[in-house]
Amino acid sequence: MRKIVCYLLLVALMGIISACRGPGIEFRNVPLNNVSDDIDIAVMTPLPETPDYICSYRIIKPDITCQYVTEYGAKFGIVGEPSNTNFGQMTMSNPEKDKILHVYSETGALEYNCPNKLFKVNPELPSDNEAIDIATNFLRGIGFLFLDIDVENVVIGGSTNGIPSHLLVKFTRTIDGFPITGPGSKFGIRIGDEGEIVRVLVWHPEFEQAGEINIIEPYTAVNSLQTKKAYPAAPPDCKSIKIEDISLGYYLSSIDTYQQYLTPAYIFRGKCYNGKGEYLQDYVSWVDAGTYP
Amino acid sequence: MRIKDHKRKLGSNICMILALSVFLWITILPIPLLAEDAYEAAGYWVEEYDWGWPPVLDLDYTEEDTQEFLDYLENSGGYLINIKGDESPVAQIDFTYNSRADSHDIFWFDGHGGAGHILLANLEKVEYDEVSWGDYDLEWIMLHACETLADDDTGTKSTGKFAQALNGARLICGSVTSLISHPTDSYYVAGYMIDDDGGGADVAYTVLLSWFLGLDIHYDDGTVLRVIGEDNYCSLDYLWGQGGPYGNTQIDSSFSYWTYTCD
Numbered sequence: 001m002r003k004i005v006c007y008l009l010l011v012a013l014m015g016i017i018s019a020c021r022g023p024g025i026e027f028r029n030v031p032l033n034n035v036s037d038d039i040d041i042a043v044m045t046p047l048p049e050t051p052d053y054i055c056s057y058r059i060i061k062p063d064i065t066c067q068y069v070t071e072y073g074a075k076f077g078i079v080g081e082p083s084n085t086n087f088g089q090m091t092m093s094n095p096e097k098d099k100i101l102h103v104y105s106e107t108g109a110l111e112y113n114c115p116n117k118l119f120k121v122n123p124e125l126p127s128d129n130e131a132i133d134i135a136t137n138f139l140r141g142i143g144f145l146f147l148d149i150d151v152e153n154v155v156i157g158g159s160t161n162g163i164p165s166h167l168l169v170k171f172t173r174t175i176d177g178f179p180i181t182g183p184g185s186k187f188g189i190r191i192g193d194e195g196e197i198v199r200v201l202v203w204h205p206e207f208e209q210a211g212e213i214n215i216i217e218p219y220t221a222v223n224s225l226q227t228k229k230a231y232p233a234a235p236p237d238c239k240s241i242k243i244e245d246i247s248l249g250y251y252l253s254s255i256d257t258y259q260q261y262l263t264p265a266y267i268f269r270g271k272c273y274n275g276k277g278e279y280l281q282d283y284v285s286w287v288d289a290g291t292y293p
Numbered sequence: 294m295r296i297k298d299h300k301r302k303l304g305s306n307i308c309m310i311l312a313l314s315v316f317l318w319i320t321i322l323p324i325p326l327l328a329e330d331a332y333e334a335a336g337y338w339v340e341e342y343d344w345g346w347p348p349v350l351d352l353d354y355t356e357e358d359t360q361e362f363l364d365y366l367e368n369s370g371g372y373l374i375n376i377k378g379d380e381s382p383v384a385q386i387d388f389t390y391n392s393r394a395d396s397h398d399i400f401w402f403d404g405h406g407g408a409g410h411i412l413l414a415n416l417e418k419v420e421y422d423e424v425s426w427g428d429y430d431l432e433w434i435m436l437h438a439c440e441t442l443a444d445d446d447t448g449t450k451s452t453g454k455f456a457q458a459l460n461g462a463r464l465i466c467g468s469v470t471s472l473i474s475h476p477t478d479s480y481y482v483a484g485y486m487i488d489d490d491g492g493g494a495d496v497a498y499t500v501l502l503s504w505f506l507g508l509d510i511h512y513d514d515g516t517v518l519r520v521i522g523e524d525n526y527c528s529l530d531y532l533w534g535q536g537g538p539y540g541n542t543q544i545d546s547s548f549s550y551w552t553y554t555c556d
Contacts, residue, residue, distance in 0.1 A: 038347040083494040086369055087484035091494045100496050115502055119528060119551055155514075158505075158553045160525070161448055168554060170514060183513045188556035201509065201556045233350060235439040235471035237407045256477070256510055280440075281470045284515050 040240040041226050044270070047218040050248050050289075054215055055176060057207040057250070057262045062108035064090060069103045075142040076101050076112050076200075088256055109186060109203035109255035114196070119158055119165045123193035126167070128154040135169035135189035138197050146204055149173045149187060157190045157199075166192040166199070173204065175250060181267050182286060184252030184259065203255045213264060214291040218246060221266040221287040230285040234272055241283050243270040251286055264289040331373040332533040333430070334366045335397040337387065339404035339414045349416060352474040355403035358437065362401045362479030369487045370534055372399075388419045395429045395462075398533055401479060406438025406467075409454030421454040427461025432538060433500050433530070434465050437478060441467035442519040445550055456521050456548040463527040463538055466504040469517040469552065482507030486532045497535035501528045505553040516555040525549045 062068070069082040073092040078101050082090045089102040089111075102111040126134060131154050139145040149171045157168030171187040173180045190199035224230060225243070234241060251265035265286040272280040338355035366372035375397060387393045388411075394400045405412040409421040426434055436442075436455075442465065445453040455465050472478075485503035489495045498506065501520050508518055522528060528551060529539035 080494060083490045085484060085489045085495050086365070087480055087489075089484075091496070093494050093496050097496050111506075113498075113502075113506070115496070115498055118502065121525065155554055158551065160528075160551055161549055162446060162552075165551075168556070170556070181513075183511050185513065186556050188514075232471075232473040235407070236349060236405050236412070237440065238471075239347075254511055256481075281517075282515050284513065 039228075039234055039238055041243065042240070043222055043243045043246070045244055045246060047222065048246055048248065050215055050218055052215060053212045054178065054248075054264055056210045056213040056264075057175065058210040059259055059261065060206045060208060061106075061258055062206070064103060064105050064108055066090070068108075069101070072103065072110060072142075073101050104203075104256055106258045107203060107205065107255050110200065112197075112200040114192075114198045117166075117192045117196060117198040118190070119160050120193045121160055121165075122163065123165060125164055125193070126191060126195045128167070130195065131167045131169050131191045134191055134195050134197070135171075138189060138200075139171075139202075144202055144204065146173070148175065149204075157188075166190045175262070178264075179247070179249040179267075180252055180262070181249040181265065182251040182253055184254045186255050201255075203252075205252075207262060210261065215248070215264055215289050216291055218266065221289060222246070224287045225268055225285060230268070230287050232285065234283060234285075235280065237274050238272040238280055238283075239275040240273045240277070241270055242273070243268050243283075245269040248289060251288075332371065332399075333375055333397040334363055334372045334399045334401070335375050335394065336360075336363050336401035336403070337394075338402075339412070341414065342405070342412070343415050345416045349405060349412065352404065354474045354476040355437075357476040358474070358479045359401055359403045361477060362435075362483050365480060365483035365487065366399070369489060370483070370532065372534075389423045389425070392424070394434065395426055395431045398430055398432050400431060400434045401437065402435065403437045403474075403479070406436060406441040408440050408443040411436060411438050411441060421456075421458055424455075424458045425460040426458045426465070427463070427544075431462045432533075433463060435479075435482065435504065436465065436467040437472060438467070439471040440469065442521060442550075443469045445519065445521045445548075446552070448547055448550065450546050450548055453521070453548065456550075459521070459523050459548055460544060461542075462523075463530055463542060464500055464520055464522045466500070466520045467518075468508075469519050470515065472508070472516070473511070475511050478508055478511055480507075481510050486535060488535060497531055499528065500530045500532060501551060505551075509553075509555045512555040514555055518553045518555065519550060520553075521548055521550045523548060 069090045078092045078094050082092045085091050088105050091102050093100045098116050100113050132151050152170040152172040155168050156164045158165045169189045186201045186203045188201050192198035247267050249267050250262040266289050268285045270283045272283045274280050336359040338359040340355050341351045342349040363374045367374050410418040445456045447453050450456045482503050485498040485507050488497040523542040526539045
């Protein structure tokens with residue numbers, strides 16, 4: 001009898017532990033896109049110190065209704081009926097069709113465009129600091145100036161014949177001190193002629209804590225990168241990569257597909273060189289940092 | 294007398310045949326004309342590359358991506374899809390002078406590439422100086438491959454690469470940095486180009502913006518895209534059926550280019 005009670009207690013205890021440790025195989029891992037075998041990858045930076053585990057977060061899937069889209073449309077100055085496009089967006093536009101809002105049905109990400117103003121020739125662009133002010137005030141106005149976002153940088157977002165057409169103010173979101181990263185990490189405001197907002201692409205998913213997840217050691221992640229198990233692959237002309245920065249963050253894959261959990265990932269940043277040692281392009285790659293039962 | 298009758302009969306038969314021919318010519322002619330007038334699209338992809346050194350990685354989603362593009366244009370844009378599939382062997386000749394690529398209004402390529410070239414399955418390069426696009430029908434070509442337009446930022450054709458291939462084609466869409474093989478990149482590019490609800494809230498974007506915004510969805514801020522065109526007005530082109538090209542272009546020694554950094 002005592003053995004049975006002990007066994008039941010053990011089973012219950014294991015259940016509690018596994019529940020605390022999060023949902024295991026339901027995590028979405030960083031995809032693999034093997035790097036070509038003939039590329040040398042050198043790490044030029046010390047490995048970061050990382051914790052043994054970090055919090056796991058489940059993304060709350062938004063309910064995208066007509067009312068949801070209409071409310072955001074009003075914030076962008078667009079009034080009217082939204083329509084469903086064939087490619088997973090709900091769309092609103094003003095009568096002149098020069099202000100368009102797309103809402104991604106799977107994730108709730110917002111995309112606002114002024115198509116005629118993105119590549120205006122010889123625009124009068126604000127300074128970087130002015131652009132940051134414009135972007136920040138705009139986000140405050142639409143209720144998107146969240147406490148967990150910070151300005152990352154200001155870059156030339158688009159150019160015509162080499163002359164800047166608009167600026168891109170990029171924001172980064174951090175959770176528990178770790179940045180959100182990956183192709184799904186979208187939080188950018190583009191500013192064109194005379195400081196006008198010409199494009200907005202923002203996704204700020206809501207999430208809830210779902211236990212903790214063990215993190216692999218940085219050298220294990222480096223080993224994965226050097227044994228060509230990383231995402232994405234380098235371009236074909238690339239013959240060597242020098243890694244200059246390694247950090248830990250949460251990976252989001254895409255704004256058009258619902259992702260159940262934020263995926264812990266090591267971020268490798270560096271530069272690609274061709275066979276002659278000439279710089280080709282900046283390199284960023286991700287390696288899944290979680291260990292899953 | 295009998296010979297005269299025969300001659301008359303033969304004459305009237307010939308007249309009848311001629312009249313019938315003219316009738317058939319008039320009635321049947323519009324069908325091939327209509328087919329030629331329809332907007333046409335095509336696409337090629339390379340998924341598996343031949344073995345070579347250095348090795349070239351296969352690409353997982355090039356077929357899916359190309360098919361998505363052509364399906365969207367066919368179903369929502371009313372385009373006629375003449376070449377749909379991996380009609381192997383895809384050879385240089387399909388892209389070079391008087392090529393099959395050039396006999397369509399819009400063309401999609403999905404595979405590996407580099408500055409000034411695309412790479413075929415047999416590891417043969419199609420170089421910028423081997424192609425001439427726009428000789429026939431081609432308005433827009435989309436090269437979903439790495440770095441194809443990396444060197445096209447001078448504005449003068451002789452110092453660019455793919456810019457030299459502009460021979461009547463209006464826009465070549467490509468990238469400065471690497472792209473990944475993604476199954477739905479093309480789906481969004483096509484989706485932006487086409488107004489899905491005809492007069493409702495949806496809007497057709499220009500070909501140029503559709504390339505930039507469609508790809509921006511799946512790429513991070515390290516990705517830089519580029520489009521080159523015969524002149525500045527080509528940036529205002531819409532797809533045929535959505536507004537069409539903006540004005541006529543003059544082929545000359547200069548070109549325009551637009552560069553876009555993803556979010």
